[in-house]
Amino acid sequence: MSTPVPRFRRRPRVPAASTAEPRQPVDQAKVGRRAVRRRAVGMNATEAAAALEDARLQQHMDRDREDLAGNERGPAEVAEWERIALLLATTGGVYDPETDAVVQDELAADRRAAQAEQQRLQEQQQLTARADELAALA
Incomplete structure (x- = not known):
């Protein structure tokens, strides 16, 4: 009985470091x-x-x-x-957990933090778009 030939799997493609968003710890x-x-x-x-x-x-x-x-x-x-x-x-x-007040408070805090982060990203995108417009006019 012979041993099977090992198969090599392709590694998943990892995006370049410059294009990847910073990860939250x-x-x-x-x-x-x-x-x-x-x-x-x-x-x-x-x-x-x-x-x-x-x-x-x-x-x-x-x-x-x-x-x-x-x-x-x-x-x-x-x-x-x-x-x-x-x-x-x-x-x-x-x-x-649906009736646990501590869990519900933590989930609400997580939602507020996610909304604040989303708002910050939108404001950053608006500033970038405005800067691009000003650069195009100059």
């Missing part, structure tokens, strides 16, 4: 909070408390890993589990 804490919220959907207080203990254990096991020394995601996940466990312990029922 990733907020690892926000990523961690959103991951916790996705996993917590439908959990009751007991399940959330167990998940909190698992998150604390994971953070304890990761404490000596140098590659995770400056990572904000782990502590943010533990803090979010603590908040959700406390919320469910006081209110009862199951977790639903």
Whole structure:
């Protein structure tokens, strides 16, 4: 039996650095909070408390890993589990991000930030267009 000939895949084309837009830095804490919220959907207080203990254990096991020394995601996940466990312990029922005031406030803030960024880009485009018009008249 012979081994198959390896196939080479074409690499995806990467745009030139000068044409690419600058990327926003990733907020690892926000990523961690959103991951916790996705996993917590439908959990009751007991399940959330167990998940909190698992998150604390994971953070304890990761404490000596140098590659995770400056990572904000782990502590943010533990803090979010603590908040959700406390919320469910006081209110009862199951977790639903649609009814969580903190989540809704964060989503509203994200929408406002996106609208402000969109407005800033539109103003920048208008200034560039106006500068082009003035340059053409000169």
